[in-house]
Amino acid sequence: MPDDAAAARDAAEEQSAFSHPPVDPDAIASYGDHPDQVIDFYAPRGETAPGILVPLVVLLHGGAWRAPYDRRHVTPLAGFLARRGFAVANVEYRRGAEEGSAGASASGSGGAGSGSGSGSGSAAGSAAGAGAGAGAGAGAGAGAGAGAVSGSGSGSGSGTGEGASVAGRWPGTFDDVAAALDALPALVREALPQADARRMVLTGHSAGGHLALWAAARHVLPADAPWRTDRPVPLRGVVALAPIADFTVADKLDVCGGAARQLLGEGEEFAERLPYADPAFLLPTGIATTIVQGRSDIVVPPAVAESYADAAAKAGEMVGLTLLEDVGHFPLIDPAADACAVVVEEIAQLAW
Numbered sequence: 228m229p230d231d232a233a234a235a236r237d238a239a240e241e242q243s244a245f246s247h248p249p250v251d252p253d254a255i256a257s258y259g260d261h262p263d264q265v266i267d268f269y270a271p272r273g274e275t276a277p278g279i280l281v282p283l284v285v286l287l288h289g290g291a292w293r294a295p296y297d298r299r300h301v302t303p304l305a306g307f308l309a310r311r312g313f314a315v316a317n318v319e320y321r322r323g324a325e326e327g328s329a330g331a332s333a334s335g336s337g338g339a340g341s342g343s344g345s346g347s348g349s350a351a352g353s354a355a356g357a358g359a360g361a362g363a364g365a366g367a368g369a370g371a372g373a374g375a376v377s378g379s380g381s382g383s384g385s386g387t388g389e390g391a392s393v394a395g396r397w398p399g400t401f402d403d404v405a406a407a408l409d410a411l412p413a414l415v416r417e418a419l420p421q422a423d424a425r426r427m428v429l430t431g432h433s434a435g436g437h438l439a440l441w442a443a444a445r446h447v448l449p450a451d452a453p454w455r456t457d458r459p460v461p462l463r464g465v466v467a468l469a470p471i472a473d474f475t476v477a478d479k480l481d482v483c484g485g486a487a488r489q490l491l492g493e494g495e496e497f498a499e500r501l502p503y504a505d506p507a508f509l510l511p512t513g514i515a516t517t518i519v520q521g522r523s524d525i526v527v528p529p530a531v532a533e534s535y536a537d538a539a540a541k542a543g544e545m546v547g548l549t550l551l552e553d554v555g556h557f558p559l560i561d562p563a564a565d566a567c568a569v570v571v572e573e574i575a576q577l578a579w
Contacts, residue, residue: 229525237555244561249299250306254418258410268418269305269315280423282578284308286317289433291483292395292490294323307562314422320403323393394489404438405454428578429465432560436470444509452503464515464577468559469527472535473507507535511544517573521554
C-alpha cells in the first residue's frame with residue numbers, strides 16, 4: 228500500500244493533469260456505428276512548408292478500460308503534441324459497462340454520416356478501484372457512418388454507478404482498437420492531409436499503453452485470433468506511457484483494482500485469453516518500442532513495465548525503458564509537467 232506522502236503526491240499530480248480544459252479537435256471521424264467508435268483529429272499548429280507532411284501520433288487514452296474514462300481527458304496532451312508540430316489521432320473505443328447501464332460511457336447524437344466537433348469534459352473524480360481520474364462529465368458525441376469528418380453533436384456520460392467498476396469489454400475493446408487502426412490510413416487522408424501515415428507512432432497511457440503495445444503486436448497474435456494481421460502495422464514505433472504491459476504481474480499487484488482480470492474474465496478465461504491480449508505474451512514484435520515510466524508511480528508500479536522489458540529481452544528484443552525519478556502516473560500526460568516534455572522527445576526520436 229502506498230504511504231500517505233506517496234498518495235498525497237499522486238493526488239496532486241492527478242489534479243494538475245486534469246486541471247487543463249479539454250481541447251476540441253479539428254475533425255472527428257467514425258470508424259464504426261457505435262458512438263464510441265470515433266477518432267479525434269488534431270492538425271499540426273504553426274506554419275509548415277507547402278507539400279511537407281508531418282508525422283502522425285496515434286493516441287490511446289487510459290483509465291483502466293473503464294467506461295467513465297474517455298478520450299476527453301487526454302485532449303490537452305493531443306493539443307500539446309499538435310503545438311509541437313505533430314498530426315494527432317486520438318482514438319476512442321468501447322469500455323466498461325454496456326451503453327445505457329450505470330457508468331456507461333459518454334455518447335452523443337448526430338446525423339448519419341456525421342461526427343461531432345465540440346463538447347466539454349470534466350476531469351473530476353475517479354471510479355471505484357480505477358486509481359485514475361478522467362473525463363467523467365459531458366463528452367463529445369458522434370454520429371454513425373464510417374469516414375465522417377465533419378458535423379456537430381453533443382452528449383454526456385456518467386462517471387458514477389455500479390457499472391463504472393467494470394473494466395473493458397471482451398472482445399469489443401480489442402475489436403475497436405484493431406478496427407480503428409485498420410481504418411486510420413483512409414480517414415487520415417481525408418481528415419489530416421498534412422499527416423504522413425508512413426511516419427506513424429503509437430502512444431498510449433496506462434491501459435492505453437497496453438492497447439498501443441497490443442496494436443503493434445497484432446502480427447504475432449495466435450493464428451486463430453480475429454485481429455491478427457499478416458504483417459506488422461507500418462509504424463515508426465511505440466511509446467508506451469506507464470503501460471499495463473504485463474497482465475500476470477499487474478494481476479498479482481492488483482493494478483487498478485484488478486482491471487486486467489475484469490477485462491479478460493475470471494478463472495480459466497483469464498488464463499486462456501492472455502496469449503491474445505497480454506503484450507508480454509506477444510514478443511518479439513520487431514517494432515521499435517520505448518516505455519516511459521515514473522519511478523514513483525503507485526497506480527501502475529514500475530515493476531509492470533520492468534517485467535515486460537525483461538520478457539522482451541528474453542525474446543531477443545530490446546525495449547527502451549526510461550524511468551523518471553520522482554514522477555508518478557499522471558505527469559506523463561500533463562502538458563505542464565517536465566515528464567510530458569520527455570514523452571514528446573521520445574516520440575520525436577522515433578517519428579522524425
